[in-house]
Amino acid sequence: MEFLAIVNLIIDAIVKILPAVLFMIGFPLLGVWYERKLLARVMLRIGPLHVGKYAGVLQLIADFMKLAAKEIIIPTKANKNIFIAAPIVATIVAALPLAVIPFDGNWVVYRFDLNLLFVFAMASLIPLIILLTGWASYNKYSFIGGLRVIFQMLAYEIPLVLSVLGVVILTQSFDLIKICNAQSKIWFGLLQPLGLLVFYIASIAEVERMPFDIPTAEQELVIGWQTEYSGILFGLFMMANYISFGIHSLLITIIFLGGWLGPSFLPPMAWLLLKTAIVATLTMMFRGTYPRVRMDQLLRLGWRILIPLALINILLTLLIPTIGLGVVT
Amino acid sequence: MAVLRISWGPQHPASGQMRIILDVDGDIVVNAIPSVGYTHRSIEKLAEYRRYFQIVPLVERICNLDSFNVTLGYVQAVEELMGIVPPERAQFIRVIMSELNRITSHLYWLALFGIMPGQPTMLMWPIADRELFLDLAEMVTGSRVTYSYFIIGGVRADLPSDFPNRALKTLDYFEKRLKVYDKMLYRSKLYEMRNRGVGIMKKADAINLGVVGPNLRGSGVKVDTRKDEPYQVYDRFEFEVPTEEVGDAEARAKVRFHEMEQSINIVRQALGMLPEGPFQVKAPFRAPPGEVYKKVEAARGELGFYIVSDGTDKPYRLKISSPSFRNLAAFPFLMKDVTMADIPVIYFSLDPFPLDIDR
């Protein structure tokens, strides 16, 4: 009896963490392959082709094996502990929000009332890790890249949080499960288009994707704060980048686009993943369409345009309960 | 922070084969010093040991994206020295191939200009379209990039019979693609944010610095060798010389875009007017003693050849005045007090080709 109860507990735990772990490993692998194929078709090319029987699907596994087999070069004067610890910590911090994000009505690793706040708290730890990375590399270009990341991420964290406040006011809770279930009549993306727009742009800037990837893909800083990294440490940084991209896409889906709600011919988690895939595809298309913005234009966009828009969004949201258009539970 | 000396050097993803030494204060560039010479092949000296017809493959490698225009300059300088006139059909063929080559070179420029702000899509599309023009050149000459098709006295072989048809189909298709590039690059808000107001060169500055080509025309000076001193049969076609007034990177980009449209115009007129007749005239081995200077309008600007001959079959001195070397004077002038992110935009809006600078 005791033994069966323990086995039951273990199987329960494994089933509970399964979607989060699969997402953490599967999104970088499939996401990078999908992005490379998609961008290749936009550019009239073919993309990964040979590895894997069908259209180069196993290309990413081959890439990671190659990265794992490479030599890790550490500059002599770099701070060894921070240098090696930074990618590992970055991956862990980037993947931690998966512990509280719900994949279904009740499928979440740890049920927690303030899970949205927890996600934002983890997202604001990442710039600190990147600054330490840039400093620990003992390379002036990496250091400049680290400083630029701080500028960029500071400027966009405020609109990120402000734009969600409209939804929080309407549902009166920070809980992602409640926010998603409250959209059964109408999606919040339709009620708050301004909030969706600001959150989307701010999340692209937080994740450092085009057109906002100034720190990593500068023409003169080679690759910014990641310059001195090679081998598996670089692979871990790439994984951290894609995991946070996936998490932000999940957040957009859950908060603004109805999450797992949808007609019942597909299970709810399938709806969630489908909508996340559409949001991620749109973000990947931005990479193939727009050039990078300059640093001062980026900061101007963040401070002068997005914050007022988010504040206007909050004002408009406050009008809805006042006028009496009560649409939420 | 003190002034840092960064080498935008040859080992760099965005610099071509030359080095620019930048003095950077924080994020602002204070001074830029170009340092060239990495691809110097001493073409002018090698030309003193080869006969006139052997120099054609040598000279076309000073700018191998644009080699019809370069070879045309050399060949017509030698023809003037020797006093022979190529037949009309050969001159029409030369004009057609030169204008197609201008389109090819500008497409390559467009590809580099598109990717510099960090946009890989605008690298791939012009290169794909350039392939169609390289196929046209392969149909006529046999090679894709360095052709050695123009010879002293005419062209090496006649156009194949299906060339006009294929060329017109390619040009029709290319006009549609130009509309796509217009929407994707010239009317895109983010490109406009990167390109407008960057690297402004006023009219007086442009004339004082001595820049040539689309850089000069982008600042409001209407100078084009094809109109001022027409060579071959350029005076029989009707075409415009596009100029823009503002003088920033966007203006120079627009000038090149409109030049591509005008080239399509010229090729269509030339294919309609192609006369029958021989395509070659026999040229002697030796040139009479004398000197000549002849210039053409290459895709990057004015290219001049100065040949001194002493009566033998090898030139005594061959001097090439290349457009990218003249445009080099604009670098230290334009790259002052700009942020580092503007440096690639200014660099590629001037369209330097380091092989052209070094020869």
Place this chain on the structure above:
Amino acid sequence: MGLVSEILTPLYQAFEHIFRRTFTIKYPYVALKPTERTLGRHILDPSKCIGCGLCANSCPTKAIELVEWKEKKHPQIDYGRCVFCEICVSMCPKGALGITSAYELAAYDKASLVYSPEQLSVPPKPIEGRKIVSVRFYERRGAAHAEVK
């Protein structure tokens, strides 16, 4: 409105290109059709060659040397120096030197790039077992490659 169309039109253009045929081909399983005049390896007709040396004399890079073969002098071409300019072909008085369109001449060391007259007189073997494509202009999908026999 101009702002919105300037931001959204490039996105639509990029999206619409996904549905066109790709422009790249899967070389070396698929190859482009060479034209009649594509410059490649030379071909020598030993019965017509008189050993005059005009080809060697007129080569701009001095890639041709005359060597003894079958009691006469024939040209030997070093493809490490040849620039495929065709001056030797047009200089030959008897038409013994010609050019084929075999352009795949890669080798593992520099010595095997020097083709003796015996190697030059053998016509090049075509590579079997791959598709040949060439460019077609489609009405809606733009320019792409289609198979041609």
